Amino acid sequence: MNPSSVLNPAPRALWLAAAVALGLALAGAAGSAHADTSEAAEIAAVSKATITPLAALAKAEQHTGGHAYGLGLEVARHGTWYEVQMNVRNRPMVARIDPHSGAFLGISPARGEDRNGAHTLDGRRIDLGMAIRAAETTSHGRAMEAGPEGHGATAHWDVDVVQAGGRLAHLSINADTGAVTPAPRGEWD
Numbered sequence: 001m002n003p004s005s006v007l008n009p010a011p012r013a014l015w016l017a018a019a020v021a022l023g024l025a026l027a028g029a030a031g032s033a034h035a036d037t038s039e040a041a042e043i044a045a046v047s048k049a050t051i052t053p054l055a056a057l058a059k060a061e062q063h064t065g066g067h068a069y070g071l072g073l074e075v076a077r078h079g080t081w082y083e084v085q086m087n088v089r090n091r092p093m094v095a096r097i098d099p100h101s102g103a104f105l106g107i108s109p110a111r112g113e114d115r116n117g118a119h120t121l122d123g124r125r126i127d128l129g130m131a132i133r134a135a136e137t138t139s140h141g142r143a144m145e146a147g148p149e150g151h152g153a154t155a156h157w158d159v160d161v162v163q164a165g166g167r168l169a170h171l172s173i174n175a176d177t178g179a180v181t182p183a184p185r186g187e188w189d
Contacts, residue, residue, distance in 0.1 A: 038075070039168070040166075041075040042072075042073050042074075042075050042144055042145075043144065043162050043166050043168065044166075045073055045075050045080050045099065046073055046142050046143075046144045046162040047142075047162065047166075048099075048100075049073065049080075049082075049099035049100065049142075050099070050100050050101075050102075051082070051097065051098070051099050051100065051101070051102045052142065053071055053073070053082065053132055053136075053142065053143040053144075053146070054129055054132055054133060054136075054143075055102060056071065056082035056084060056097040056099065056102070057071055057082075057084055057128065057129055057132070058129070059097050059102055059104060060082075060084035060086060060095035060097055060104070061084075061086070063095065063104045063107075064086055064088050064093065064095055064107055065088065065089075066086035066087055066088030066089070066093060066095075067086065067087045067127075068084050068085065068086055068087075068127075068128045068129070069085050069086070069087055069117050069118055069120070069121070069128055069147065069148060070083075070084070070085030070114070070117060070128070070146065070147035070148070071083070071084050071085070071128065071132070071143065071145065071146045071147070072144070072145040072146075072147075073099060073144050073145070080099055081096045081097060081098060081099060081105055082096065082097040082098075082099055083095075083096055083114070084096075084097060085110055085114050085117070085118070085147065086107070086110075087118045087119070088107070091109070092109070092110035092114065092115040092118040093107050093108065093109055093110055094107065094108055094109075094110045094111075094114050095107045116148075117147055117148035117149075120148035120150075120151070120155050121148045121155055121156075121157070121175045124155075124175035124176055125175070125176050125177075125178075126157065126173060126174070126175045126176065126177070126178045128146060128147075128157065130178060131146060131157035131159055131173040131175070131178070132146050132157075132159055134173050134178050134180050135157075135159035135161050135169075135171045135173055135180060136161055138171065138180040139161040139163055139169040139171060139180075140163060140164070141161040141162050141163035141164070141169060142161065142162050143159055143160065143161050143162075144160045144161065144162050144168070145158075145159070145160045146158065146159040146160070148175075149172070149183075155175060156172050156173060156174055156175050157172070157173040157175060158170070158171070158172060158173075158183055159171045159172075159173060169182075170182065170183040170185075171183055172184070
């Protein structure tokens with residue numbers, strides 16, 4: 001028997017596991033780099049927007065007759081806009097508002113994660129606008145993203161605020177009391 005033809009399965013399995021782990025790490029780093037690039041573009045867009053998140057939210061509610069439950073500033077190759085997740089006649093919708101002029105750009109049915117949270121905080125004392133105002137006041141910045149997080153009694157508003165120097169504050173706003181605390185690390189976008 002040729003000794004080179006008999007491979008010990010343990011070292012081979014270790015090499016295979018190491019190769020898979022390296023591949024996953026590289027894929028994760030690439031995804032993280034994309035997320036960091038996308039987040040950096042959104043942070044920069046927040047500082048350039050002439051329309052505040054609260055003004056965009058008010059415009060979307062006024063134009064649709066709906067109630068907002070989420071907001072984000074989106075940056076894409078073909079433009080920048082606020083996306084306001086709305087409950088319009090009990091249907092999850094997404095309204096788009098121009099961050100420079102405040103123009104209503106349109107509305108469409110919410111899809112994917114934009115549908116989540118339409119009723120999460122129904123009946124709670126603090127609405128999305130109040131949560132954004134509390135987060136911006138506490139952190140001395142402007143909201144970039146906001147929406148409901150959690151379920152039941154522990155559900156709250158999660159608001160990401162761009163502070164001076166482009167720092168991002170991740171905040172949790174109690175939906176009953178309005179108390180602002182740092183968001184748990186697991187809830188950071």
